[in-house]
Amino acid sequence: MKGVAPRRGIPAHDDPDGREFLTGEVRTGVVRHGSAVPSTLAARILALVPGERVRTLERPVSYAVSPDVFTGVDCTLPSGSGRQARGVGTLTCRVALVGGRVLQGSAYTRLTRGTDGRRQSWSHYLARPGSVEVLGRSSVDDLAAGLLAAAADPAHLDPGGAADRTVDVVRWAPGLDGRLPLRAARTRLRWVVTTGDQDALPSAALTTGAGAFRTLRVGLPAGVPAMAAVELCEDVALHDWLLTTLLDRVSRSRLDDPSGSLEPLLPAVEHLLHLWMPAARTDPRLVPLRTGLDRRAGLSRQWDATVARIRDQFSLRTIMLLSAHGPAVGDGTAGR
């Protein structure tokens, strides 16, 4: 086999080489509540499974995540080649609330090779929750190409739809006042993670195109738990949404026009600026990959530059206001 790039088959459930193949989608938006959702309310609205605890963390930014909810699927899997494969199993769904402001739905699954080439009884799939077995001839690369394609066939596996459904339970939960703190488009990030490829270096490729659809493909060497990569994808989706939303507010406020209103920026300043914390909960083994991706995509640089620009504008306008109404600026007495 040496010298020939092997066409990678779908890993078995207990793959001897520890290979794993996961896919999922993250839907990110703002929570409908006038102020930051306090952690006690977050714990109540995210309690999607009776008898299961909502995980809440306060540092470095408040984060609450629902217990996992499973949903069954039995449908066609998208592929790059158009070859049809069937997937049967369950998606893991969860909802997270970041900083009491950002509501994130995440649905994902582990794709594994099917058993005996046919659909098993349902108890078989619930004995391996959070995985979808692939029935039919297929390969990792073919499925990955299909999963990351923007064009969606409604008959295909739809983790994003499952994520949205789970978020909807929380979005309209009693206790939330339904007021939008700011208008912001929801973003979708579809991802594929493969682990355990021989000699593979950690890799991550983020694609942002027109509209709200992004893709992220992550490759990891053996030994890194794929779950850590799921959290990484959610972290990237969060920060991509924050940046997208901030840039949208900036473009609405016409910063380059001195008479333009800064009003559209106020909710972003109030609700979002403090939430930028890349890799806050990323597994230490994946931090170099996360920071590398950030550097390459320039997310933090663009965020920092935009925040600096907003602050400069606010300072500038404040000074202008002061100079118009108060004592002259720069005489050494102002503000003392």
Place this chain on the structure above:
Amino acid sequence: MTGVEVAFSEAAGLRTTDDVPLAHVSVELGHLYAEDFAGGPERLRAHFARVRPWVDAVRAAADGRAAGGRARMSTCFLVDDYFTPFSSPAELVPQLLDAARAVGVEIDYLARESGCATAHGVPLAQLVEGRLVADPAPGTTGARPPATENGWLCNGQRSPVATASAMSGAVAWVPPVQNGARNHSVFLDVELRSGAADSQRWSCAFLATVWQLLRLGLLRNDGRSVADAVPWDGALPDVWGDLPPLLRLRAGARAFSAYRTFSILAPRFLDVEHAVRTVLAQVAIDEDVRAQVRRRARTDDPTLPVEVVDRLGYLFDA
């Protein structure tokens, strides 16, 4: 800076999961209705006399599977105080114990059926309902919820219901389909509960599912064990509600929960148990609990099936 090791964790982010003691097999010694008890001590003794050889056979089979060749076995009996409460613990329990002992059968644990709905304030049936993951019909992508009827659970796709507009024309019947059927379907639709929210009643099949899960040691509430057995101190109340949900009658009894269950039942319970298996196949067990049991079984019951429904054994005998 090299060689620095830092750690930070928040307690609220962590959860521990109770381990529960496990026998190899939990044997249910029958399930009786009020009329069976009305038949008096003779009828009860005859029941346990019929059960006895099967109990011995279950022990022999369990010994054969257990690592070390000696299985830990416990026996249990479930009294229906949920649907048709009758008699009282003070009257009925001694009768039951005497009848069993007279033919050399020991009842280790006594449970109340309403304890499967709520035990020590924990709504067990609700916990299980919250863990149901419906068997998806082909064409389920995740975008829409599986077709469910409130309070019912089935093993496939129901027959389409004729709507008013469809009824005007001739409507051909479309059969229901069992998911994953081998050639032909055996379709089953199980009623989980009935009644309005304030007067809701769980079905016998659903409570029996909870009962199986308790016997398999697979239920937790926020990681804590539920319906722990309370040792019997000799006194018995006059009202079923005053009796603990699960009572340990014999001091030296093996653990109540077990890797596997074996139920010796009259054939009239076959449909209920078919329903139990249909529901149980759609319960997502907590991953930590599942892993715990699997880890322990590796050295204790090495051939334990991965799928929970396969851990249930039965004998149906009149």
